[in-house]
Amino acid sequence: xxxxxxxxxxxxxxxxxxxxxxxxxxxxxxxxxxxxxxxxxxxxxxxxxxxxxxxxxxxxxxxxxxxxxxxxxxxxxxxxxxxxxxxxxxxxxxxxxxxxxxxxxxxxxxxxxxxxxxxxxxxxxxxxxxxxxxxxxxxxxxxxxxxxxxxxxxxxxxxxxxxxxxxxxxxxxxxxxxxxxxxxxxxxxxxxxxxxxxxxxxx
Amino acid sequence: xxxxxxxxxxxxxxxxxxxxxxxxxxxxxxxxxxxxxxxxxxxxxxxxxxxxxxxxxxxxxxxxxxxxxxxxxxxxxxxxxxxxxxxxxxxxxxxxxxxxxxxxxxxxxxxxxxxxxxxxxxxxxxxxxxxxxxxxxxxxxxxxxxxxxxxxxxxxxxxxxxxxxxxxxxxxxxxxxxxxxxxxxxxxxxxxxxxxxxxxxxx
DNA sequence: AAAAAACTTTTTTAGTTCTTATAGTTTTTA
DNA sequence: TAAAAACTATAAGAACTAAAAAAGTTTTTT
Numbered sequence: 038x039x040x041x042x043x044x045x046x047x048x049x050x051x052x053x054x055x056x057x058x059x060x061x062x063x064x065x066x067x068x069x070x071x072x073x074x075x076x077x078x079x080x081x082x083x084x085x086x087x088x089x090x091x092x093x094x095x096x097x098x099x100x101x102x103x104x105x106x107x108x109x110x111x112x113x114x115x116x117x118x119x120x121x122x123x124x125x126x127x128x129x130x131x132x133x134x135x136x137x138x139x140x141x142x143x144x145x146x147x148x149x150x151x152x153x154x155x156x157x158x159x160x161x162x163x164x165x166x167x168x169x170x171x172x173x174x175x176x177x178x179x180x181x182x183x184x185x186x187x188x189x190x191x192x193x194x195x196x197x198x199x200x201x202x203x204x205x206x207x208x209x210x211x212x213x214x215x216x217x218x219x220x221x222x223x224x225x226x227x228x229x230x231x232x233x234x235x236x237x238x239x240x
Numbered sequence: 241x242x243x244x245x246x247x248x249x250x251x252x253x254x255x256x257x258x259x260x261x262x263x264x265x266x267x268x269x270x271x272x273x274x275x276x277x278x279x280x281x282x283x284x285x286x287x288x289x290x291x292x293x294x295x296x297x298x299x300x301x302x303x304x305x306x307x308x309x310x311x312x313x314x315x316x317x318x319x320x321x322x323x324x325x326x327x328x329x330x331x332x333x334x335x336x337x338x339x340x341x342x343x344x345x346x347x348x349x350x351x352x353x354x355x356x357x358x359x360x361x362x363x364x365x366x367x368x369x370x371x372x373x374x375x376x377x378x379x380x381x382x383x384x385x386x387x388x389x390x391x392x393x394x395x396x397x398x399x400x401x402x403x404x405x406x407x408x409x410x411x412x413x414x415x416x417x418x419x420x421x422x423x424x425x426x427x428x429x430x431x432x433x434x435x436x437x438x439x440x441x442x443x
Numbered sequence: 444a445a446a447a448a449a450c451t452t453t454t455t456t457a458g459t460t461c462t463t464a465t466a467g468t469t470t471t472t473a
Numbered sequence: 474t475a476a477a478a479a480c481t482a483t484a485a486g487a488a489c490t491a492a493a494a495a496a497g498t499t500t501t502t503t
Contacts, residue, residue: 061494063495063496066446071446072445072447073446074445074446074498075445075446082497083495083497141454182408182413183416186396189402199392209382209385213381213382213386217381217424218420220378221421221424223423239429264464274476275476276477277468284467285466286466
């Protein structure tokens with residue numbers, strides 16, 4: 038593995054664990070056992086490293102979504118598989134990282150925001166329209182509103198004010214919210230299908 | 241009508257229309273056609289006025305909720321009636337007012353936050369448990385998580401970044417989100433009932 | 444050739460002062 | 474007697490400064 042990839046990998050680990058600001062370029066070099074000189078031979082600056090990680094995660098997420106879309110039998114299964122694959126960027130991009138990115142690394146934030154607004158929204162709308170066509174989602178839902186809700190919902194689980202990690206398990210909250218939104222979009226036919234997939238038996 | 245009530249009424253109008261900071265005590269006196277001396281004869285300070293309005297709205301909202309709870313035949317009808325009565329505090333307490341309250345009038349903010357955390361949460365949990373008991377809400381929902389979602393959902397509609405008033409009608413967004421969450425909590429039996437109340441016909 | 448260390452520059456933060464707006468009080472006027 | 478006007482005190486915000494930290498560069502050492 039080449040040096041650039043090693044740096045990116047280690048940086049990603051550290052940034053997610055401790056935040057973007059807390060990890061200095063000195064820290065990063067020390068952790069890698071290399072000098073700052075070598076670090077700066079590969080990358081022009083810290084912002085560039087953060088940009089690259091952002092793009093890398095987005096691309097991974099994008100490919101993951103496309104794969105799931107292709108393999109799922111229907112819109113509901115698509116969402117259910119996605120929930121289970123949830124080591125997603127939204128899990129990793131926790132509130133602290135998002136906050137610091139917004140404030141100090143606006144280039145990366147723009148990349149991320151752009152992704153959310155364009156690709157992700159497109160992906161979600163795709164799923165909504167697929168579900169409506171399949172008769173699994175209510176045909177009277179307002180796609181513009183519900184797609185925004187779905188994007189928002191993904192981040193609510195990471196909101197530590199609302200769901201402090203002392204009282205809530207993030208993975209569980211995330212799953213609960215996903216299912217709640219999924220049921221909310223569904224027709225009765227869709228509702229039956231979710232129950233079948235989840236092996237839930239309503240009295 | 242006595243002078244104090246007149247002042248509170250006018251203040252409420254102006255604060256909701258223009259924000260808490262924008263309306264000065266001079267503005268308020270001028271609008272009322274009274275002097276500041278008279279104004280300060282009734283109230284000690286601006287904070288007090290804002291506190292009183294906050295408490296007043298909360299009490300009105302509280303009574304409204306209790307009335308609906310009593311009159312509704314079931315948990316779902318309770319929510320549907322509530323949606324229709326939605327000239328609620330959450331509609332009026334828009335983001336700007338909330339923001340200013342948090343920042344400049346922390347006393348009122350504490351009152352409001354306290355209300356949200358205690359009374360409103362209790363009310364929502366009541367409805368959740370009622371619905372579960374009636375077999376209308378899924379019995380596998382996590383009440384702690386979903387009650388927080390319901391409180392959050394009420395404010396999302398007022399989020400101008402997410403739903404700019406240029407593109408979205410606040411009342412419509414609010415209604416859409418409420419219904420989405422209601423469907424999401426419901427069992428198939430509940431789902432049928434919502435459709436009956438709303439006269440929706442799923443193909 | 445690359446790590447380590449030393450260095451310079453830039454950015455961030457914390458603390459200070461200055462200004463302005465307005466809350467709240469007092470005086471004047473009708 | 475209460476409105477209008479004039480006044481004072483206060484608190485938020487802007488602008489500035491100093492200190493600290495960290496980014497980024499260069500030099501020294503192994």
